Amino acid sequence: MLVVWDSTVDIYSCVVEGHAALHSPVVCVQVKVTPEQFSEYKTLTCITTCVLTGNPTYIWYKNGQIVTDNTSPYSVLPDAADSYSCAVKGHEGLLSPAVCVQGQSCYRVTYTKRRICVLKGSTVDISCTVGYYYTTSSFWFRSDKSTPEDLTTDPGYARRVKCTGTYRGPFTLRITDLREEDSAEYRFTFKTQNIDWGHSFPGTTLSVTGLQVKVTPAAEGQKTLTCSTTCTLTDNPTYIWYKNGQNVQGVSSPMYSISSEDADSYFCAVKGRLSSPAVYKPKTSVSVSPSGEIVEGSSVTLTCSSDANPPVKSYTWYKKNGGDYQSMTGPQHVFSHIQSSDSGEYYCESQNEMGTDRSGTINMDVKYKPKNPSVSVSPSGEIVEGSSVTLTCSSDANPPVDKYTWYKKNVTSPKASGQSYSITNIISEDRGEYYCEAENKGWNNSILDVFVDVLCKLPHL
Structure with missing residues (x-):
């Protein structure tokens, strides 16, 4: 066994x-x-x-x-x-x-409690009695120190420690304004004319804890809030619950059940002492980086930010009127080479144990130079000398094309400006190749060109 x-x-x-x-x-x-x-x-x-x-x-x-x-x-x-x-x-x-070894009076230290669990910020009394009444000196110390040091001289306990007790005891160590780093084993040592009470004898282990609300699923449509500590509190505390900052009357248990759809904020406290951080569903927003206008082909990152407690456990991205962009690894969605087709409104949803929240939308307006050009000739078919013909240039761009310029091949000066170029009373000298230049300057003040060859064929007369 x-x-x-x-x-x-x-x-x-x-x-x-x-x-x-x-x-x-x-x-x-x-x-x-x-x-x-x-x-x-x-x-x-x-x-x-x-x-x-x-x-x-x-x-x-x-x-x-x-x-x-x-x-x-x-x-x-x-x-x-x-x-x-x-x-x-x-x-x-x-x-x-x-x-x-003989009788009932001898060198010994008896601790009132071997383990104590108390809340951060509170006061604790650690006590012991000594079986031999004629002590010449004594002090309390932490067992995790390489050499026992009197706590009343430790800078970490300055103005927070008070020791009481006469040579007959009991001896009490009082620590106020407790901190989590005060968690340790505390021992008492004394001297008489004959012996120095050993430092290796175990003392009282103090655990200092905060309060935290844990959220767990309960029965269908319910969830349970538990006011938890890292150790079991030594006293028998009375718990207080707060909803949106207001005291919930009639609840003194460390556990409190609420509806699964409840989106309110809750925190707990021990009567007269420490309060826990509040738990609440996410409050979500979305941002884009880099800021400013977005150029096709660049890298763009969408970031979903959320204030939540407990922390957000999942994020989901959506494109409005499009498919979902779920991110399995975190709150960011990255477009490494963003395309014009990625333009649109995006939002994210974040979820924790308290609920789900949806951010507002952010508009992704991807800028790009003129592309997919096309040129049409009207009327179509053979062009007869003396007739009129109109050339029309079209191009997709964001921002839209704001300037079209027409050229004839091997001719330096432009022939015309505008989306359409009309030639009236056409003659044989008008025969040749024409092209248009589409230009948009909306997002970077530079000229972006698209070239289209146009061949005008005139019959020999």
Whole structure:
């Protein structure tokens, strides 16, 4: 049978691995002293209420200091002022209470609570009693320091720490305005004329936690808000819930059920203390980068921004009157080589556990130079000398073409301007190739050309 140790409560329990539900709260480790009456030697036995397989090794503490690794039992001389405690090696957190070798008065520290969980910003009292009344000096310290340091001289605790207690005790460490970094194990040490109480004896573990609202699906059409902490609060707090900043009357439980369609903002608090951040559905907007006008062939990024708690877990992009542009990896949609066909209105939807929100639309107006030119001749068919003919130039562009210029091949000066060029009373000298130049200057003040060859054929008369 393999035994694991559950040390999450002050009274510990032994748990058979794989059968955690079978454990019962019992004191796991204690020291038995025999014989009970005065004798030249005392035998100390480390007793566990679980059956341990193999040959476990025990750690023995004398006056709060590790003295040996040994098997149980352990023989010692009966010194009336000494105390002893034991633990199974590898599970030192499950330390037995210290016992006196003779009588009930000896060197020992007994902590009122071995574990305390309190809220950030609050005040905590950590207390202990000392079994020997004639202490010459004492102080509280954090066990994670390489060398024990008196907390009253630690700059990190300046004006937040107060120690009380006379030479008879009890001794209390009060810490105010608690911070999460105050989470640590706190120990008490003292000196007498004969001994210095060991620093290795476990003390009280303090956990400082904030409040957070977790959102989980519940029954159909419902979701559950839970006012959660990273540890179980030591006291029995009264919870308060707020909806859109207003107190929800009649609710004191850490859990609160709301409709799945509820889009309001909620946060929780412990009466008289800390409040959690609010949870609410996303508030979504969309932006385009780079800003300014968009030129065909450039790279353009659409970004969906959302203020939400819990954080947004999915984004979906849509083109108005078009297909959806779903982004599976984040809030951005990138056009690496944007085309004129990408013009249109876009919006995104963001979703978290509290709901879904849709952004406003953003218009993507892709600018491009004239393209897809075409030239028509009217009337069509043979052109007879003396008749009239009209050439018309068309081109797709954004912004639209604002200037057309007509040229005859091998002639430097332009023949005409405008989308149409009419030749009246045509003569043989008008025979040749014509082309038009389409120009738009709307977005970059440069001329963009498209060339079209036009052949006018005149019969020999």
